[in-house]
Amino acid sequence: MKSDRPAPEPPAPLAPLIDAHTHLxxxxxxxxxxxxAIVDRAAAVGVGRVVTVADDLAAARFTVEAAHWDSRVFAAVAIHPTRANALDDATKAEIERLASDPRTVAVGETGLDYYWPGKLEGCAGIEEQVEGFRWHIDLAKRLRKPLMIHNREADHDLLAVLLDEGAPPTVIFHCFSSDATMALACVEAGYILSFSGTVSFRNARELHEAAKLVPDEQLLVETDAPYLTPHPFRGAPNEPYCLPYTVRALAQLRDQAPEDLAAAATANAERVYRLPWA
Structure with a gap:
């Protein structure tokens, strides 16, 4: 990701933390x-482990390689909903192989994105996205791994497909950006909500209200780096080391001590991703 703004200064350390969704x-x-180098910078401020996430086949291969290169890195693999039109039989077979790797802790990011069709050339249509989402749900259930969801302007249909297919035991809404109504529906269904730098944006009022409603045991924190750099660095390049900025902003919204929120989010990440390695 290119940016004219300089990289943020490292935050004051906050530990332990796990970046639940990034793109190394x-x-x-x-x-x-x-x-x-990236993980060392993160570890220096308390972010000791990261989950690096794929959105296409090349990225899926990289994430699994990266997870084998460094014991602090774990992988999640899938084809992004906007690329669901690339899910031919060969791609499905390769994604399943990569998702089966012991260093892969989730199937994702998959889901529905209703923002880009018609705006982005080559973007998968809604029917293709739904078909791809259904396939990834089945894969997560067969492999008994968490399902990591990308959702953009598709709240109703996402919940409907999950209900129709039968959701896996663990469903993670990455970069949760919806309102309080959607947050309550997800909490009621037992889903995990992961918050990124968007929760620190001053104009994200509906998200602020949603973030207050999530029980400690259903919450994760992430960077989605290099995107969504938290306030006041919005527009600058993001990295996992920036996670403490988001955690402190989220803790302030929820009227919690940042250390307590960090501990809860880390315990949740260890549980949902089944991370045995410290």
């Missing part, structure tokens, strides 16, 4: 040294 390849990592 998009942050510029291309080899073991690059991965190590």
């Amino acid at each position: 390849d998009a942050c510029g990592a291309i080899d073991p040294d690059g991965v190590r």
